[in-house]
Every structure is written in structure tokens, then in C-alpha cells.
Amino acid sequence: MALRVQKYGGTSVANIERINNVADRVQKAYDQGDKVVVVLSAMSGVTDSLISLAKQASKTPDKRELDVLLATGEQTTAALLAMILKSRGYKAKSFLGFQAGIQTDKTSGKARIQEIDGKSIRQSLEKGYIAVVAGFQGADENGDITTLGRGGSDTSAVAIASSLKADVCEIFTDVDGVYTTDPRICSNARKINRISYEEMLEMAILGAKVLQIRSVEFAKKYNVPVHVRSSFNEEEGTMVVNESADMESAVVSGITCDMNEARITLRKVPDQPGVSAKIFMPLAEAEIGVDMIIQNTRSGGETDLTFTVTKDDFERAKEISQKVGKEVGATEILTAEEDIAKVSVIGLGMKSHSGVAATMFQALASENINIRLISTSEIRISCIILAKYAELAVRTLHSAFGLDQKK
Amino acid sequence: MALRVQKYGGTSVANIERINNVADRVQKAYDQGDKVVVVLSAMSGVTDSLISLAKQASKTPDKRELDVLLATGEQTTAALLAMILKSRGYKAKSFLGFQAGIQTDKTSGKARIQEIDGKSIRQSLEKGYIAVVAGFQGADENGDITTLGRGGSDTSAVAIASSLKADVCEIFTDVDGVYTTDPRICSNARKINRISYEEMLEMAILGAKVLQIRSVEFAKKYNVPVHVRSSFNEEEGTMVVNESADMESAVVSGITCDMNEARITLRKVPDQPGVSAKIFMPLAEAEIGVDMIIQNTRSGGETDLTFTVTKDDFERAKEISQKVGKEVGATEILTAEEDIAKVSVIGLGMKSHSGVAATMFQALASENINIRLISTSEIRISCIILAKYAELAVRTLHSAFGLDQKK
Secondary structure: OOEEEEEEOHHHHOOHHHHHHHHHHHHHHHHOOOEEEEEEOOOOOHHHHHHHHHHHHOOOOOHHHHHHHHHHHHHHHHHHHHHHHHHOOOOEEEEOOOOOOEEEOOOOOOOOEEEEOOHHHHHHHHOOOEEEEEOOEEEOOOOOEEEOOOOHHHHHHHHHHHHHOOOEEEEEEOOOOOEOOOOOOOOOOOEOOEEEHHHHHHHHHOOOOOOOHHHHHHHHHHOOOEEEEEOOOOOOOEEEEOOOOOOOOOOOOEEEEEOOEEEEEEEEEEOOOOHHHHHHHHHHHOOOOEEEEEEEEOOOOEEEEEEEEEHHHHHHHHHHHHHHHHHHOOOEEEEEOOOEEEEEEEOHHHHOOOOHHHHHHHHHHHOOOOOOEEEEEOOEEEEEEEHHHHHHHHHHHHHHOOOOOOO | OOEEEEEEOHHHHOOHHHHHHHHHHHHHHHHOOOEEEEEEOOOOOHHHHHHHHHHHHOOOOOHHHHHHHHHHHHHHHHHHHHHHHHHOOOOEEEEOOOOOOEEEOOOOOOOOEEEEOOHHHHHHHHOOOEEEEEOOEEEOOOOOEEEOOOOHHHHHHHHHHHHHOOOEEEEEEOOOOOEOOOOOOOOOOOEOOEEEHHHHHHHHHOOOOOOOHHHHHHHHHHOOOEEEEEOOOOOOOEEEEOOOOOOOOOOOOEEEEEOOEEEEEEEEEEOOOOHHHHHHHHHHHOOOOEEEEEEEEOOOOEEEEEEEEEHHHHHHHHHHHHHHHHHHOOOEEEEEOOOEEEEEEEOHHHHOOOOHHHHHHHHHHHOOOOOOEEEEEOOEEEEEEEHHHHHHHHHHHHHHOOOOOOO
16 A cells, blocks of 8 residues: 555646546556545646737736636646546545645745645545645745646645655656657657656756656655656656666766757947846846856957846846846847757766767767857756757767667 | 725626726726726636536536636636736736635535635735636635635625625626616516615526626625626616615516526325425435425325426436435426426515506416416516416516506
8 A cells, every 4th residue: 555646747637538547547546555646737738728818918927817827727627537536436635736735935937835734635635535636836825826837737746745755756647758868859769767866857957848847856855756657558657766776877868958948148248247247136036047158258348148048938038138238238139039959968977977078069060060058067968059950969969879779 | 986896797708808898997997096806707608618528527526626617717817807907007916715715605516605804805905906806706614615606706796895895896797787677588678777685686586697696685685785787888787776765666677587497396296294305305405496396286195296496406406306206105207407487577566566466467368378386475476487488478577567668
């Protein structure tokens, strides 16, 4: 008998038939004696429809109200699954974020979970209920509805698993697990059986959409075993766990490609102390995360400043940049949303192997792909390139690091 | 400077363009110095779509979960209006039922408001906010989401108006006000300028869909002046107020027609003491309201029992009736959902005028319309007839009581 938290993504609950399939799985776990907490996303496409509705209402929708609107998506699926389970004779009960005790900070649109009061869910489980939790949402200390950002249901699930000390947090999705790279781009991509939190974190940060970044951080911090697997078959997927000796010992574990960044360039910024702070403070205050920054000093005491933000933040970042750009005396603000991609190689082995960067740059150069920006971490190297080379770069790197070969 | 509660129905918020029109009206009231609380329904059609989704999930959807699902409709419109008002530079904030302090009992699907803690809304108004409240919903003492039944947003609005001691509760709808009868059935129907709570209550109970019954009960109990008016023009509508000397002194104020009842007949029920209780107690326990009851004693110690329920409750009432019918030994249960209509005449003047019933029966007889069941109150007479005669009956009665004539 185990306590399992199962999270099902948007494609797994896309319609009533699929929600019935989810109910089959939940039922099976329950029938074999497990306690089950189910965390659901909105039906696939619903969150996007709601965002587009909001954009019809307002060009830059108020973030507090957007959260109130978006939260309806998960509320819908949670209620539907609970209904189905009850109509099959099971004890089941839906929990909205605030009812599940998920307390967050006040950052609308990408709130962070501060605390989970798992009491209500625990009591329900003890009474034999299946707890069906609306993912992606919580409430701040004032009781205002908040949402956790794209993929936030993963974080809801891992956080609940951690608070309940669950035996496993199963993330059911529309892929079989975590792959060495995106199989839609590279047909030689292989499923990874076990991956460390650290590698998974880098892969999530870099655009492997299978898990939300914060969910991996949470899992790492509280040591929650996460099982990423398909909701459409019974195969084992990928276990995301602590680094261990028996882990696949590749130097590079995976290649990622992130098309979700947009670039902003401020031209001819006066090259004075404090200018960067003047530019980046307002972005930080607006809670816009800046990823890569590059600065090229020009002649004549001027500098060009380029940085990247996620496309979600692009509109607001642009507005702020134009304002502060004018204030600091930049002559021109160039923005380009669509034309860049970030390809990255990730692997724990990098810590002990040198030459990974050289291999990467060499592989890209062999295809005449120009590198615009580079950033690195202990277990990752990322390059910004033109978007049109993205797929070619991924396939080239996948093969250059020997990931194509079956082990 | 007044405190106004404005409620907008489903057709008034049917799409973003119309919600923008609502914002225009709200803005106008706010700009002239009034404090405004807006209560919204779901977009027209949305509640029905959600119910049909629920019925795909389960033939008889669990009521607690149905409430969780339905509540998303008003959550959506409240968030959208608040967004629009904010994007126009106004201070605005959405409130879900529980955030607005609307505490109800636990009767899922048709919960009753027990208490309103208006503190949050009042504080927001004092800070210059426009409060946008999701109608139709509340929460019980456990924090479970509840809904107030069809048209429940009217009740939300009146209840909030009463708790805030608002100067007026304006119900904006797709008609110009309360009519002597349904203008779609009878082209001679006239708008009523002022009507008493009592008459309005009877008309609402009897199917005049312009106001939810409980909202009128609430308005009557707490003496809330209600102004029913069109959201598509600036005309004065109908004031619903305390009975007063200057009220239009017609014997009959209006004719209603309710097609929303279904009939259940239990044949050959043993004619023994306690049998009726055995039949109606389980219905009461299931919170199914029974409207009219008729009992015909047959020979041989048996009796036929006919009663009506709303079509919403029909499926459940049928199940229960079949079960208890078998238990008490009824030989046959006949049910008919579609074929009946209840036509009623309403008027405060009936208290002091005799002959209204006779005129009504005479008028129906003149068109050869057979009366199946009759029920009366101090200010109302209702007859159940075959549905196919409904429109004819309404027109005949409207003319027989002189409502056609302009005053």
C-alpha cells in the first residue's frame, strides 16, 4: 500500500473520454489498495483560449484577474473527474487550490508555493476518499486566487507529494518519459530511464517541456521521487531521482532547444557606471526574468546591450525597455521576438570531463551555424543561434555527443 | 452620491463586446460619484454547456462537483469585467462568492444564503474600487463551493444590496421590465411601472423569468428597492417595491405561464393512512420541491396520486417515486414530462375582489381548454392545462382581465 500522487496533463484530460481513461487508472491504483491524490491540468487548449479571451478584453490583462480567469480551467477538470469517480461508486472529492491548502506568494501569474497545509487532503484520504486537486492554482494570504505559471500543475503535484510524504509523484503526460532530445526534431532520440534532479532541472529550464522547472526544484529540495510516464500506455517512463552511482554515465545526457525566448537590444547606451542597474532594476521590479545578457562596447563611450526574456514577458519587457532606454539616453531600441533559439547540452558528466564546449562549438561550426550568445553552468552549455538553424543544430549535437547510439 | 448594486444577466455579458457595454454603464455610474458593486451572471449559454459537459461525465452528476463546475461561468465574466475596467484606468477587483463573504447552507445546486459578510466589499468600495462579484455562487461553512440555483445571480445581487444597505439594486436584463405577461406569447402585453414584492413573488414563482424567486423573497424581507431594467437602453424599467396606495389598482396585474413542470402519477396506491407521507418524505429528503398534488380516490381502497415537480428535479423524482411506489404497492407509475403547462393570474386586488376564479375558469372554458389541476393563493389562481393550449390560454386570460387596454 502506497501513497501516490498522480498528475495528468492537458492532453490526458482533453475530453470526457480521456478523463474517463484517467478515472480507469486512478481506480486501478485505488483498487490495489493505494491512497491516491490526483492533480489535474486544464483540458489542452483551454488555458490558451482563456488567455486569448483575456486579450480580447484588455491588451495587457490585469494579472490578478487573469489568474481568476485561468483558474477556471483546472476547476473544470477537477470537478469532472470527481463526478466520474463518484458515478462509478468511488468516494471522491475535488479540491481547488485554496481548498487544498496551497498557499502562495502574491506574484500573480507565476506565484511560488510558500506552504501547503495538507490537512484537508490527508483527512479525506484517511476517510477513504480519492482527492482530486485542481492543479496550477493556489491562493495568497489574502485569499486571492493565484496561478503558478505554465506547467504549474507539475509543481502542485510535487509540492503536494512532498507535503504528504507520498511514496511517488507520477507525472502522466503525452510522452513516454524524458528523452535525450525532442523526438519530433530528432528521430534518433532515446528515452532516459533514470535522470538526476540536477540534469532534469537544466533540461526543464532549457525548454524540455515535460516538467515545469519549479516542480523539479521542489522535487530536488524535498527529495520527492518523480516518475514521468505516458498516460496512454503502461510502460515505465523516466525516474527523476537523486544522483547515484548507477546512473547512466554519459558525459552529455540530453540536448534541449528553447524557442520561447525573445531578444531585446538597446543600442548606443551611454557606457557609464550604474546604467545596467537602471535598465535591469525596473525589469526585476516587474518580476520579469532576464535570461542571457550580452554587452558590446562601441567606440565613443557607448555600448550595445542585448538580453533575452521569455516570450510571455516580451510585451511588458519591451514597454519597460523603451521607457528606461529613453531615460538613460539609448538612441535606438531593437526588438526581435521570433528569430532566436537556444540550444543546450546537459550532462552531470561535464563536471569531470573537459572538452564538451569545444565539441559543441566545433559541431555547430561544421554546419556553419553562427553562435550569437553563450552561457554555461556546471552541467550545461547553451548557445543562442538563429531560429532557422534550431532543428539542424539539435540533430548535429545529438549525433556529435553519441546520443544516437543505443546502449 | 448613491450606493448602487448592478446585476447584469447572461445576455448582457454574452461576449466581450457586451461586457464592454456593461463596463460603459458601470463607468458612467462611477463617474457621477456613485459607489458601484457589479454582480454578473455567466455568459448566456455557458451554464447550459457546462451542465451538458457534466452529463457527459455522469448521468446524474454529483451535486457538489456540479457546483464546482458551474461556478466557473461567473468566475470567468467577473474576471473579464474587472480586467476591462482596470484597462480603462479604473480601480476594480473581482470577488468570487466566498471572497464576497457569501455564506450559504450546504444544499448543493440550490443553496440558500445564510449570511453575507460584506466587509471585504465595503473596504474595497471605501478605497474607491468598483467591486465585481461573481453571482450565483457562495461557499458553505466548510469552504465548499455552492451555487444558488437558476437565476441565482439575482439573489446574490439583492442579498449584497441588503447587506450593504444599498440605495437600489438594479437588475439589468434583456427585457425592458416586468410585463403583464410574456410579450413573446401575447403581443398586447404591457410593461408594469411599479409592482409590489408580493405580486412579483407570485409572478416569479409562476415562471416569469425576469427575477429569481429567492431574490424577490430577499428583497421583500429586507425591503430592498429593486429596479428591473434593460441593459440595452436607458429607459426606466419596473420598480419592485413595497405595496403602496398609489400602485396600479388592477384586480389582476399579470398572467404567467410555466412550462417547466413535469407530472408524476402513481396509480392504484393503497388508500391507507400514512401512505402520502411515505411517498413525499423521500422527495423532501432529496430536497425536491413538490408543487401541486392531486389525489383521486378509486373504488376498492385504492387511490391515484398526481403531483408536479420542476423538470430539473424530474429524473431524480422519477427514480424516487418508482422506488417508493413499489414499496407502498402502487401498481403503475406514469410519468409525463413534456405535456403540461401552468397558467396563472396574479393580482393584489384579488384580496378584495371576488369572482376572479370564476372569470378565469369561464375564459378557459370559452376556448374549450380543460383544467387538470387548480391551486390558489391569496393573490393568485393557477391551473394546469395541456401544454398545447398554453399560449391560447395566456392570450385569452390577458384579454379577459382587461390587461390589453392601455391605461
